[in-house]
Amino acid sequence: MSERKHSRWPLVGLVVAVVAVVTLALTGAAKHVPGLEFIPSGHWVANSDLGLVVRVDGATKKPDTQVSIPGLTPGSQVVQDESRGYVVGEDDVTIFGKSTLSVEATVPTPVKGERPVPVQTAGGAYLVFRQSGKIARLGLEAPQVFSADGPVGPPVATSDGTVWVHRTDSGAICKAERGATSLSCPATAPAGHSGALTVSGDRVVFVDTTADTMSVVEQNGFGPPAKLGVDAPANARIAPADAAGKVVVLDPSGNRMHLVEARVDEKGALAEQRPPARTVPLPAGDYDGPSVSGESVVLLDHKSSSVRTYDNQGRQKHSTPIPPEKGKPELVRGEDARVYVDGAEGKHVVVVDKDGSVQPVPVVGAKPDEPRQPVPPPVAPTSDQPATRPPETPVAPPNTVRPVPPPARTNQAQPPPRTPVPPPAQTPPPIPVTPPGMPQNLAIAITTQQVDATVTWAAAPANGAPVTAYHISWQSQGGRSGATTVGGTVFSHVIKGIWQGTDHPFTVTVVAQNSAGRGTPATASHAPPQRVKKINLTKGPLAPECDRSDCYWMHIVMTGFAPNTRYTVTPHSTSPTYENGGHGITTDEQGYAEFNAFYYNVAGDTVWVTTGGVESNRLEWTE
Structure with a gap:
């Protein structure tokens, strides 16, 4: 009997909770229940001038939520897990609740004097300190720190919440699984080989820039290597995830980018039959990245202070300037798979959407007419007083009619009943008008x-x-x-x-x-439309300039050439005795020219013309 009672309690609790939530939703009181509502992930930015961390909604491209952080220092980073946000300063980590929007705790920074790489996964919030090889999993208590025992490259994460790193000195490929208490290292790159990790098809892939190969990281080593098809330098930078099956390899010194097909088959191996890699020339710049937002490649160019986006075929989509701030902006890939460029002072964030569109957003805090206040907690009990909650205004049950007693009989005139005067409406402060966003x-x-x-x-x-x-x-x-x-x-x-x-x-x-x-x-x-240079040669009209009655002009049509340009067209023949110095012609504004020249009269010979490295069709001359 007791077993049956205990087994029913979760169901009863669930029903009560569902009914309560539905009731609260219908009455409008469900907005701010601590522990039930959490702010969606979005992207948090620390603005030390405002003393706030502000959430920017990646979908709407607007700031919508804020938390006041006492003593917020410039350059602080923000990383989040499902229920909390972590503001990482030089000396400590401030933890705030995403349901209460208030500070819950402060803990020491795991590694002093080194700026970490923040990682947000389904398994939690991590800080990766690349120089010291430390990986810290954040929580309400002191961070749990793992050591890779050596410097590591840029981290990557898979959808199961596992964080992966590559030891740049020993070549070991190590992972911190969700809930694990230590690192495990299932594979090791060849000694002396440089490279980096990426994720393709939710499988971790090691790109070996020494051997110009890539391999899936298996449970006990690497899968079969596949050729990159390009010469990747030792300092090549690899995007943390693929762009619709393309691994992105940035050659920073060569100002170019390679897009390498890396689809993983059903057996978890890289497909052997793949299209050739595509190489994309880049403007001379000082690049950070690459990163990937959806299927779009994202590059941050410090030289031109701009964000450049490309599709996974290498076609440029947008080039957008970054709002000026002191210091270098940072490229961050959010948990929502969008890319964000954080200004060094936290005054702007540039949102790169999954289609490659780019939107700078000023970090100004939440709107004043959209407060998010938590429900007050119960009043703490005293020695002779039970715990109580703040008084609530009683609400009459729906569809209830209260009987009204008849008026008392009196001989005196009764004053008319007073109509209650409603309190004056509270006018919310006006939303400040700011210049429009980006088209x-x-x-x-x-x-x-x-x-x-x-x-x-x-x-x-x-x-x-x-x-x-x-x-x-x-x-x-x-x-x-x-x-x-x-x-x-x-x-x-x-x-x-x-x-x-x-x-x-x-x-x-x-x-x-x-x-x-x-x-x-x-x-x-x-870029201008692709011009395809072409020359078409046919037999033209009779040539009166010829002293023979069987002489005809060659009729020449040129298309796709440079506009308003002078060319010398030269005729050729299979007859070894034929010679002609050529004819000058200037194309029109469309790169087009049509004319008659080079009369000819020997039937059976083959003739053609050339200019600008282009050869026409070959024509057998007839009588």
Whole structure:
């Protein structure tokens, strides 16, 4: 009987909890119940000027929650697990609750004098100190510290909550599993080989930059190696995760990036038959990364103070400037698989979405009309008083009609009943109007004539006031530029003749404006349409200049050549005695030319023409 009673209690508790939660949700009281509601992950940023850590929602690109941290120092990092956030300073770690939004404890920093790499996984919040080889799992108590006994490379994590590191001196591949109390090292790279870890298909892969191979890390060693297909230098940097099956290898000294196919088959091995690696040239820069947001590759260029994103085929998507702050920004991959670029002072964070779009967000704290206050705890009991909660306002049961007694009989006139005067409505403080956010999804499309460009974008976040205008400007590397302004409800513009007479790429900038001023600009670049040079040769009309009646011109059509350019076209023949110095022609603004030249009269010979390294079709001459 007792066994039956005990087995029913969890079900009864669950039913009571569900009913309570539903009731609270319907009455609006379920917002702030400690222990039941936790703030979604998002991305937390420490702003020492405000004395706050602020959560930026990666989906809405807005700050929405804040926690006051006493003594917050500049450069503090924030990492989180399911229920708590950890503010990591030079000397201590401040722990706050994500349900209470208040400080719960302070513990010493696990390793002094070394800035850690924060890691957020399903297994918890970690700090990886690469130089000393220490890995700290954070919690409400003092951090649990594991030692790899030597320096480690950049950490990676798998979906089961395991954190992996590579010993850069001994080559050991070690892991801290969820809930484990020590490290285990199932594999070791060959002695003297450099490399780094990544994750593809949720399998850990070691990229050996000495042998230019990659291998899946198995339970007891490595799987079969697969060739990278590129020459990766010893200082190559590897993205912590794949971009839709492509391992990203950055060659920082060569200003280029390699995208290597690395899909893992059903048996957990790298597929042998793979397409060749794609090499992407990069502008000269000082790069951090690479990292991956969704299927997009993210690079942080300190030289140009910009974030560059590419798709997994190597096509550039966006290049966006970083708001200026003192110190170097940092590239962080969040638990939501988005990439965030944190300003050194915590005043801005740049959100890189999974489609490669980029949005700078000012860190200004939560809106004043959206407070998040926890429910007060029970009052502590005294020696002669039981614990109590703050008094609650009684609420009449629904659909209950209270009987009203008849009025007392009296001979005197009764004053009319008083109508209760409602208290004055509390007007929330106004939300400050700020300049608009970045226009979304900026894109450039070419016309069928390959001369004009159509620029499109989506609405920018208004930030408290309607967007009244969008300012569009463009600049070609060849010096051609222009600007225009459209209304706040217009989301496209055609740039006429941007490629007319030029082959130079160009950059477009779109910035929104409201009553507070102009906002963060969006930029996009586009190379000119790919020109395919082609020469078509046919037999033309009779040539009156020839002293024979069977002479005909060669008819020549050139397409895809450089516009407004002078070329010398030279004819050729299978006849060993044929000679001709050629004919000069200038292409039009489309790189097109059509003309008659080089009369010919020997049937059976084969003729063709060449210019600019391009050869026409070969034509057998007829009578």
